Amino acid sequence: MASARLAVDIGGTFTDLALEHGGKRTTAKVLTTPAAPEQGVMAGVRAILAAAGLQPGDIAILIHGTTLATNAVIERKGAKTALVTTAGFRDVLTLGNESRYDQYDLNIVLPEPLVPRHLRLPVPERLDNEGRILLPLDEAAVRALVPVLKREAVESIAVGFIHGFVNPVHERRTRDILAEALPGVPVCLSSEVSPEMREWERFSTTAANAYVQPLMASYLTRLEAALREMGMAAPVFLMLSGGGLTTIETACRFPIRLVESGPAGGAIFSAHVARQCGLENVLSFDMGGTTAKICLIDGYRPQTSRSFEVARVGRFRKGSGLPLRIPVIEMVEIGAGGGSLASVDAMGRIAVGPESAGASPGPACYGRGGTRPAVTDANLALGRYDPARFAGGSMVLDVPAALAALSGHVGGRLALPAEMAALGVVEMVDENMANAARVHAIESGKTYDGRTMIAFGGGGPVHACRVAEKIGIDRVLVPSGAGVGSAIGFLRAPVGYEVVRSLYQRFSTFDVAAVNALLADMACEAEAVVAQGSFGAPTRQTRIAFMRYVGQGHEIPVPLPGGVLAAADVARIRAAYDAEYSRFYDRPVPGSDVEIMSYAVVVATIPDAVADAPAPLSGGVAVAGRTQAVRDTVTGEVSDWAIHDRAGLAPGARLSGPAIIAEDETSTLVGPGWSAAVNALGYIELLRGAAQ
Secondary structure, three states: OOOEEEEEEEOOOEEEEEEEEOOEEEEEEEEOOOOOHHHHHHHHHHHHHHHHOOOHHHEEEEEEEEOHHHHHHHOOOOOOEEEEEEOOOOOHHHHOOOOOOOOOOOOOOOOOOOOOHHHEEEEOOEEOOOOOEEEOOOHHHHHHHHHHHHHOOOOEEEEEOOOOOOOOHHHHHHHHHHHHHOOOOOEEEHHHHOOOOOHHHHHHHHHHHHHHHHHHHHHHHHHHHHHHHOOOOOOEEEEOOOOOEEEHHHHHHOHHHHOOHHHHHHHHHHHHHHHHHOOOEEEEEEEOOOOEEEEEEEOOEEOEEOOEEEOOOOOOOOOOOEEEOOOEEOOEEEOOOOOEEEEEOOOOOEEEEEEEOOOOOOOHHHOOOOOOOEHHHHHHHOOOOOOOOHHHHOOOOOHHHHHHHHHHHHHHHHOOOHHHHHHHHHHHHHHHHHHHHHHHHHHOOOOOOOOEEEEEOOOHHHHHHHHHHHHOOOEEEEOOOHHHHHHHHHHHOOEEEEEEEEEEEEHHHOOHHHHHHHHHHHHHHHHHHHHHHHOOOOEEEEEEEEEEEOOOOOOEEEEOOOOOOOHHHHHHHHHHHHHHHHHHHOOOOOOOOEEEEEEEEEEEEOOOOOOOOOOOOOOOEOOOOEEEEEEOOOOOOEEEEEEEEHHHOOOOOEEEOOEEEEOOOOEEEEOOOEEEEEOOOOOEEEEEHHHO
């Protein structure tokens, strides 16, 4: 009977795989194939099955996460999309909420909508805020759009009407008309994709879903066919941005929920490791080939959010991207990965990212035609990588090519040798990541005092010590399998789904029966999706209401009690709101009524219990296998660093920096002033200075 579990994470540079079978784990890392991502996936699947000695029929479940949807939006490579909307509201995508992310920039650049104005098509119809029909849908006007859509060769259609989230009758009728006239062209409804108030966010999310749907549906269909052809009958599940798993059918309908699927797997991986080690508050640091992701985890749970921005035109600037209203694990993501390209700007400063060399051609040292220097080239030039062992020895890095790229594009312009240029590049990318971490903590109202950093991804353990020094963290944990951490995180994720709907209520006139009916209907919808992949596993339901004082502009989430709500629960919910509001803003507002704007119901399988954290081990000092000349990024001095093979470090082994712990998918740098010990789980624990 098939029992192996396989996870696949497509990144911008590498595709990571993790397989668990019979208590053993096998991992693999292959280059992503951007033109046809399923080819890289299949190459990785064949490689990992061969390494594990398994056949395709031995796989019981395949869990997949990908950045394809995100990249399609960022690179503007999605489908040609039209938006059908209420007459008079075609410019909502451009007007937004009329805010400016920089009040003083006279030449401010705002994000361009995914749907150009000539494809935003208005039709007469109107509902009021309670869903009553004020103006019936002009069906003739909808049919009149068909020749326009055909002439423009539109590949996907979004439908978003004012107050359509309250009453979807007009949106559904529009879909029926267009589907009959344009078979094969997908139609996405805002009442299904994002059934919440605020038309800009709702229309933007629906347009983005329509924009990526043909691409994602085509890719997922090709991937599933390729897996079946090789003899794999296992069901395929997709990682959602909010941290749950869903079926391939749901993913094809709502691909916009996959935009942060890879990073979400990394956050789940960190949360699992934190629980294993009894670390309640940690910082997840995931650095891959294209981006670095930073996430705060408190109480073993990643921070979550109901909103997200993609394709920001202003770095670190909230409001400079396209808004999406989807459940996401809240994190900061920057273009700082191994493939991030380095250059010198007009003011003579070293700049790194967000542009990436990706998998093709990749950094100059890959020998695949790249000529511009990337962070990987800089790390190689500093002696941090063994050129013969990179990516498990699957590719030999070209040191002269890396030095030539650094000299030609950075060192030559600054009158620096290639090695010093490399030092500048690495120090700049470390500072970029540290700055992003500082901003994220401040925006979350938290600090890094007492936190442990959990570092993973191909580049995370390489840069962890220096980034930790910059943000004031003295303890770093590098789990086993760190190089493919997000893929391992997929194997820890529950099968889950979230349903969000709007129903306006005030506590002064709270309709308990209406709320109970809504929550029950939402729970049925979520349970139906989860049942397709839970295989009878027990589930847990979480309910949240989004509330605000009357007259305020934004809501805060408040958990609701389980079961059927009674009149007596209203006072308890109001008290919970006041307590949560005080946590955010110091004190409640006495005498003000509270309005509830929307509700969320999450149904998810219950994760397996985690054993108590093992006791620390005592062991001997590890003996280095060899040494390697490495340039320290703090002092710039070159010295011999001890090189240890991670596979040869037994639990309890200890060593002092400077040293490098090498493994197939990554390397852990133990900087000067740091020590390392392998705990009972086989994880590397790094301590700095007085924390040792």
